[in-house]
Amino acid sequence: MREQLLAAEKVKAIEWREGALHLLDQRVLPLEEVWHTYRSAAEVAEAIRAMVVRGAPAIGISAAYGLVLGARARLAAGGDWRAALEEDFQVLADSRPTAVNLFWALNRMRERLERLKEGEDPLLALEAEAHGIHQSDREANLTMAQLGVELIRKHQGNQQNLLTHCNTGALATGGFGTALGVIRAAYLDGLVERVYADETRPWLQGSRLTAWELANEGVPVSLNADSAAAHLMKTKGITWVIVGADRITANGDVANKIGTYQLAVNAMHHGVRFMVVAPSSTIDMALESGEDIPIEERDGRELLEVGGRHVAAGVDAVNPVFDVTPADLIDFIVTEKGVVERPDAAKMAQLMCRKRLH
Ligand SMILES: CSC[C@@H](O)[C@@H](O)C(=O)COP(=O)(O)O
Known part of the structure; x- marks a missing residue:
């Protein structure tokens, strides 16, 4: 059944491409299919607050990518980027209060930062973590679908x-x-x-x-x-x-x-x-x-x-x-x-x- 479900995966609302987050605007569906591009943590937080993207897992995934965007800007600015990144953690955490997936995803990103090894590229590590969060949600969906059907x-x-x-x-x-x-x-x-x-x-x-x-x-x-x-x-x-x-x-x-x-x-x-x-x-x-x-x-x-x-x-x-x-x-x-x-x-x-x- 897994293969059949994968073949039926058609609609996507979140894409990470060319170093930016792309979201399908859920405020205007189904009349219009409009994608927006986000390049900062604050923009992603606003997209979550305004419900361009919504639904607990999608909010968590978007926040993880938002944190990658934040880290990129903080690293480019130099100085104590880890301390500065706390602002992005906060702005993303403040976007919506109920879906715990948001805080879960931000925690995973924080834990990844804490596990950084000497000489490891933080941006690559965070990007891989965000992809991991996205991919594991996809996998979880397939497993739950099969269990629910049973x-x-x-x-x-x-x-x-x-x-x-x-x-x-x-x-x-x-x-x-x-x-x-x-x-x-x-x-x-x-x-x-x-x-x-x-x-x-x-x-x-x-x-x-x-x-x-x-x-x-x-x-x-x-x-x-x-x-x-x-x-x-x-x-x-x-x-x-x-x-x-x-x-x-x-x-x-x-x-x-x-x-x-x-x-x-x-x-x-x-x-x-x-x-x-x-x-x-x-x-x-x-x-x-x-x-x-x-x-x-x-x-x-x-x-x-x-x-x-x-x-x-x-x-x-x-x-x-x-x-x-x-x-x-x-x-x-x-x-x-x-x-x-x-x-x-x-x-x-x-x-x-x-x-x-x-
Ligand atoms: C897989 S989505 C699960 C829940 O997030 C969903 O049922 C829901 O309540 C969504 O609320 P929303 O306000 O649209 O983000």
């Missing part, structure tokens, strides 16, 4: 109706996708009748990105209002909700795009299985529970305006863009290290001791 096959056989939230595909990762990777692989394996994609208010990752990715591949997909999800579970024979994650804590709680929590509550009520798919770089064992996860709040204008036009007047808006699904509402967490069924602290600790499966 679960679907084992539990219910073919012709499943699946529901997903936000965008967790090629656009959000370094490769095939996490939750959407499982869905795409399940489709290639003949297991999928239809995918229901939540539009994912207010940023519309579902309408603009997930529907685009699936439709491009001929996967039968219907877009639905987020508020239709419970009704669809009751009336459309949905068997699985499959979502990604931005941060998973030591007890198995999962932060993901706002609206995920209500999906999990509804899935439990309707007897629909709930699968979270995320690489181990999304797991934050330093946090005990989801209560400790910083939840990003974005500008209320994302709610007060649609397509640049006001739809509400004279009110404030509250716009938390992630929520936390408690572990006890989750059936499976699928990672590249293996699958955790009914997650809890002991099972998460065991998982993190395992090696990657590929």
Whole structure:
């Protein structure tokens, strides 16, 4: 199946070419396909903040390349470049708060710096580390896709109706996708009748990105209002909700795009299985529970305006863009290290001791 999945890897949103980072602008998809070029850490941080690039793994990969750009400029400026580089670490770390992949990737870059040997070229070492982060995410996607498909096959056989939230595909990762990777692989394996994609208010990752990715591949997909999800579970024979994650804590709680929590509550009520798919770089064992996860709040204008036009007047808006699904509402967490069924602290600790499966 791995070969089949690799052949299906078509869309890319992140490219490192000629010493610069190139990002496909996810703010204007699917109407326009526009690439931007970034040559400094501050520019990359702004691209992450503004959501030119989004999705937890893609944010981490971009930050790693951003750090390479920062190091190049600091080395060229001479002086104490290691001290100066701290500013780039900081500006990248401040770009978005919830997806732990960002901090994980920056930590890996820092550790690589700390391992530099006498006479080793720091820029080459950092560039190789960023490539390594990118490539290992791609590999993890393939492994998770296979594990997720095995679960679907084992539990219910073919012709499943699946529901997903936000965008967790090629656009959000370094490769095939996490939750959407499982869905795409399940489709290639003949297991999928239809995918229901939540539009994912207010940023519309579902309408603009997930529907685009699936439709491009001929996967039968219907877009639905987020508020239709419970009704669809009751009336459309949905068997699985499959979502990604931005941060998973030591007890198995999962932060993901706002609206995920209500999906999990509804899935439990309707007897629909709930699968979270995320690489181990999304797991934050330093946090005990989801209560400790910083939840990003974005500008209320994302709610007060649609397509640049006001739809509400004279009110404030509250716009938390992630929520936390408690572990006890989750059936499976699928990672590249293996699958955790009914997650809890002991099972998460065991998982993190395992090696990657590929
Ligand atoms: C593989 S992406 C996993 C998550 O990052 C995804 O579900 C999500 O919530 C993305 O949020 P976004 O605000 O678009 O960055």
